[in-house]
Amino acid sequence: MHYIFEDLFFPPVSEADEEGILAIGGDLNPERLKLAYKSGIFPWFNEGEPILWWSPDPRMVLFLDELIVSKSMRNILNRNQFKVTFNKNFKDVISNCQKIKREGQDGTWISNAMIDAYCKLNEEGIAKSVEVWQDDILVGGLYGIDLGDVFCGESMFSKVSNASKTAFIALVNYLREGNYKLLDCQVYNPHLESLGCREIDREEFMSILKS
Incomplete structure (x- = not known):
């Protein structure tokens, strides 16, 4: 090390x-x-x-054309249950990611110093957020680092069922429209796998990142 x-x-x-x-x-x-x-x-x-x-190594990623959207999730999206915005309330998103209770975790790795640092990157247009609203209340979202053709996801939160999934799907659609190469999800978890993410060798990830 x-x-x-x-x-x-x-x-x-x-x-x-x-x-x-x-x-x-x-x-x-x-x-x-x-x-x-x-x-x-x-x-x-x-x-x-x-x-x-x-x-x-390996690295958890989503190739954008491999996104999995279940039939039930499609129905939720078609009902317009949520409103989605981009980069409208970054600090509230990262603060909620800090505070949300996660199964199997006693605390959070998102310190106040990290919030300050990523808010500075947001001011530079590099850190970005997706917000999910229900009745004008922020109920879910995610944030990450935008490298221009690769988006590095950092954390998600959800206060109601399917809000973070809605944010994730909205982000993927946005990245597709912008011809991004990849959504970096860092490390494996089963929730991400259910959305189509998979592990690849670090060497392959680096090759895509540098190309």
């Missing part, structure tokens, strides 16, 4: 350990975060601990 200090530098992702941890230390300033995502790296750590930088 590499230790990062003030230099704006990351080692090659091939030097990550078996868990996917590449480096420790550094800070969350916008320039470092931009370099990280462009290099296939993301921060993930618990509050009060040193910053850990990850590049897992």
